[in-house]
Amino acid sequence: xxxxxxxxxxxxxxxxxxxxxxxxxxxxxxxxxxxxxxxxxxxxxxxxxxxxxxxxxxxxxxxxxxxxxxxxxxxxxxxxxxxxxxxxxxxxxxxxxxxxxxxxxxxxxxxxxx
Amino acid sequence: xxxxxxxxxxxxxxxxxxxxxxxxxxxxxxxxxxxxxxxxxxxxxxxxxxxxxxxxxxxxxxxxxxxxxxxxxxxxxxxxxxxxxxxxxxxxxxxxxxxxxxxxxxxxxxxxx
Numbered sequence: 001x002x003x004x005x006x007x008x009x010x011x012x013x014x015x016x017x018x019x020x021x022x023x024x025x026x027x028x029x030x031x032x033x034x035x036x037x038x039x040x041x042x043x044x045x046x047x048x049x050x051x052x053x054x055x056x057x058x059x060x061x062x063x064x065x066x067x068x069x070x071x072x073x074x075x076x077x078x079x080x081x082x083x084x085x086x087x088x089x090x091x092x093x094x095x096x097x098x099x100x101x102x103x104x105x106x107x108x109x110x111x112x113x114x
Numbered sequence: 115x116x117x118x119x120x121x122x123x124x125x126x127x128x129x130x131x132x133x134x135x136x137x138x139x140x141x142x143x144x145x146x147x148x149x150x151x152x153x154x155x156x157x158x159x160x161x162x163x164x165x166x167x168x169x170x171x172x173x174x175x176x177x178x179x180x181x182x183x184x185x186x187x188x189x190x191x192x193x194x195x196x197x198x199x200x201x202x203x204x205x206x207x208x209x210x211x212x213x214x215x216x217x218x219x220x221x222x223x224x225x226x227x
Contacts, residue, residue, distance in 0.1 A: 004157070040219070040220075041219055041220075042118075042204055042206070042217030042218050042219050042220055043158070043204075043217050044217070045214050045215065048213060048214075055213060056213050056214060091157060091158065093158075098213060099213075100146045100163070100165050100208070102148075102160050102163060103160070103215070104160065105150075105157035105158040105159070106157050107155075107156055107157045108156075108157050
């Protein structure tokens with residue numbers, strides 16, 4: 001069974017530029033999550049989708065971050081414009097349902113903002 | 115508010131010895147507890163979870179964890195450590211009333227030959 005796919009694996013941009021990350025979840029998984037993991041910290045949930053609807057985006061900085069999950073399958077997370085403090089690993093995860101279903105993670109995208 | 119504490123930034127264990135990585139939590143209602151492991155430049159891998167039932171949960175790679183409600187703890191254990199167990203370990207929790215998993219800051223486990 002294929003795991004969660006993410007691209008790109010690494011991205012370096014200048015501040016104020018824009019960047020987009022892509023995620024393809026495990027086939028059949030209805031729930032998709034985007035996390036931000038800053039070095040030395042645990043992951044922080046940015047947004048959770050159930051199919052193509054948003055369940056929780058309370059910690060998404062909506063002035064600069066946006067995410068969509070068209071057709072309830074793959075998803076894109078965008079940052080525009082990027083700030084230095086956005087340097088982090090962006091993790092995508094998926095689960096069969098929500099609740100206490102196990103979340104399976106992709107390899108992540110390491111973003112460096114200069 | 116929900117919270118998770120991993121009180122040790124780093125744990126050092128000799129190969130073959132038992133290991134324990136500590137986790138304590140605070141949630142309202144019933145806790146649902148998870149352990150994940152992260153190897154360098156790789157995503158998080160699920161080890162085990164406690165939802166209900168037996169307080170001793172067995173997971174992947176020989177790891178187990180014991181849920182202790184009175185001490186609000188969920189410590190990760192392994193009877194005999196391997197050098198390949200060296201990695202970053204994360205504990206996470208959610209309660210009844212919140213969808214989100216709340217994550218600890220992680221504990222670096224170093225197994226010395």
